[in-house]
Amino acid sequence: MAGAASLRGAALTLAGAALWGFSGASSQYVLAQGADPTFVTAMRMLCAGALFLAFLAVRRRDVLARVFADRRTVGRFAVFGFGLLGSQITFAISIAYTNAGTATVLQMTGSVFIMLFVCLRARTAPRTGEALGLAAALAATYLIATQGDFGALRLPVEGVLWGVANGLAVALYVVYPKESGLFERFGGLATTGLGMAVGAVYATIVWLVRAIISLAAGDGAEALRIVAPPLDASGWAVLAIGVGVVGTFVAYALYLSGVARVGSVAGGLLGAVEPLAATSLSAVWLGMAFSGADWAGFALMLAMIALVTIKGPKARTDAAGKGADQAG
Numbered sequence: 001m002a003g004a005a006s007l008r009g010a011a012l013t014l015a016g017a018a019l020w021g022f023s024g025a026s027s028q029y030v031l032a033q034g035a036d037p038t039f040v041t042a043m044r045m046l047c048a049g050a051l052f053l054a055f056l057a058v059r060r061r062d063v064l065a066r067v068f069a070d071r072r073t074v075g076r077f078a079v080f081g082f083g084l085l086g087s088q089i090t091f092a093i094s095i096a097y098t099n100a101g102t103a104t105v106l107q108m109t110g111s112v113f114i115m116l117f118v119c120l121r122a123r124t125a126p127r128t129g130e131a132l133g134l135a136a137a138l139a140a141t142y143l144i145a146t147q148g149d150f151g152a153l154r155l156p157v158e159g160v161l162w163g164v165a166n167g168l169a170v171a172l173y174v175v176y177p178k179e180s181g182l183f184e185r186f187g188g189l190a191t192t193g194l195g196m197a198v199g200a201v202y203a204t205i206v207w208l209v210r211a212i213i214s215l216a217a218g219d220g221a222e223a224l225r226i227v228a229p230p231l232d233a234s235g236w237a238v239l240a241i242g243v244g245v246v247g248t249f250v251a252y253a254l255y256l257s258g259v260a261r262v263g264s265v266a267g268g269l270l271g272a273v274e275p276l277a278a279t280s281l282s283a284v285w286l287g288m289a290f291s292g293a294d295w296a297g298f299a300l301m302l303a304m305i306a307l308v309t310i311k312g313p314k315a316r317t318d319a320a321g322k323g324a325d326q327a328g
Contacts, residue, residue, distance in 0.1 A: 009261025016255025021277025023247025081198025
């Protein structure tokens with residue numbers, strides 16, 4: 001029975017992570033049609049946030065009552081929602097400058113930032129595997145950015161910087177709910193859902209302010225593009241279903257349900273299917289060409305995940321595992 005539960009958990013985890021990869025490729029498709037990253041982020045978080053709230057209102061109404069009965073808890077969710085916004089918007093911008101596969105791989109640097117945070121808090125040096133994982137992540141980022149030509153940068157520098165910023169944002173929003181006790185009190189799904197709903201409010205403000213700034217600068221066409229991008233029917237469908245419903249709400253629900261069965265460390269390792277899914281979909285669906293240097297960099301990032309999540313103290317491996325748990 002335990003084996004069947006573990007197998008089911010692994011299947012759910014893999015499915016959720018693969019759908020995150022689908023979300024990245026879907027975002028790239030929508031961005032290529034002229035959508036602004038702030039628009040994509042706002043729509044993604046609004047759609048997923050509304051679905052999460054509806055789910056909680058039906059299945060976990062007690063959680064909503066407990067959250068809104070305590071001002072301090074509301075404040076913590078306000079901070080968490082801001083962190084979630086940071087991870088989502090930097091991811092969309094990173095895709096806009098590079099592609100879904102590359103952005104997803106750069107996002108995996110979040111596990112390294114989490115590992116460094118845990119080491120600093122515990123005032124201990126990284127163990128051998130963690131140090132090797134850090135080296136692998138740095139080598140992977142450099143290899144992807146230079147394509148093996150170490151004298152030149154082959155990716156836009158903005159894409160690399162936003163990708164690493166995305167990794168840092170992921171680390172911050174993963175660490176905060178664990179440190180603040182939100183995960184422990186409300187569980188991963190409820191915490192993520194409420195955080196997504198709060199983040200959707202922030203994302204909408206950022207999106208509209210960006211449009212207002214463009215309008216104030218006299219660029220009415222740009223303001224219109226930001227508010228109402230020139231998407232065709234397939235673009236709107238991919239945005240709603242691929243990015244919002246399936247790629248975010250369903251992906252998080254499946255992944256967190258799976259991790260509850262297999263644990264955060266195994267979940268972190270299984271979650272490494274996300275960049276593989278994003279890269280494969282970018283190549284097959286969107287026609288992106290990836291070089292040998294890209295694939296070597298992807299392999300190094302996968303090695304980094306394994307190095308920082310296995311054979312370590314429980315607290316440290318749990319933190320690193322949750323880095324992959326919450327990537328999306």
